[in-house]
Amino acid sequence: MSHANAALTPRARLRLARLIVDEGWPVARAAERYDVAWPTAKRWAVRYAEHGAAAMTDRSSRPHHSPTRTARPVVRKIVHLRWKQRLGPVQIAGQLAMPASTVHAVLTRCRINRLSHIDRATGEPIRRYEHDRPGAMLHVDVKKYGNVPDGGGWRYVGRAQGERHRQATARRTGIRNTHHHPRIGTAFVHTVIDDHSRVAYAEIRDNETATTAIDVLRNAVAWFTERGVTVERVLSDNGSAYKSHAWRDACHQLGIKPKKTRPYRPQTNGKVERFHRTMTDGWALRRFYSSEHARRAALPAWLHHYNHHRPHTAIGGRPPITRLTNVPGQYN
Incomplete structure (x- = not known):
């Protein structure tokens, strides 16, 4: 591309060359007309005569041969x-x-x-994929978090005080493990991500059994249906809940084709894995929670922010909900 102070633009070069080649002007007179040097006018005229109008643009300065280039x-x-x-x-x-x-x-x-x-695990170049419409593929998985003890967890109150809170919560609930150590339980966050839009649906349950996973899937499909999305496939890892016959039968009843990731290859389900990291940073460990009830109560508001307001870099810096083109009321 010509620089800002160039005497000749590609269009002016073409007019200059046509004066010399097509109309027979002397090179010196044409150069004077366009206020350029005689060799410059001759160079563009020769290039026009040999290669036509397409040759009026700048050529690359890269050499044809680089003998010192790395073998x-x-x-x-x-x-x-x-x-x-x-x-x-x-x-x-x-x-x-x-x-x-x-x-x-x-x-x-x-x-x-x-x-x-580069892929962190294999070192191979990352191969990304994205389905062309909402509902073509849902990604499902479960993220586990230790419940927050009454009074807050160790990340914010320190390990000593956090252990005292843990002991007090276990005494209140009476829950112990097989070694009679205090146990405050686990929050199983079942997450569902639409591959195309990155719209997320999540529920917190107390286990990750097939019955629970199926119930969450039914709720998620109904939730997406209310927003005008027809679910076609669902991709999961090889967890016991997703390998069960009950999961397969439930998917068939819903008209969904179940798919599995390659064993020991979580990158295939990378969208939901990346969402878990965002959810951990944005909700689970974002701030101090005085109890597990307080943290669970904060999840719906964070999900709404993620779907409707948070810019998503993978879809051009827009919120995920903007990719559901038939969301009711979107164009009102």
């Missing part, structure tokens, strides 16, 4: 060490006996200079 076999070694061992430029340079700046340039050219472009 392909070396590039492959650099990429292999980055993918498989997740090494940085300095470590790779030490193994290959080459400058770290060269390694960094290769990594940048191959777009693997940032580890965020």
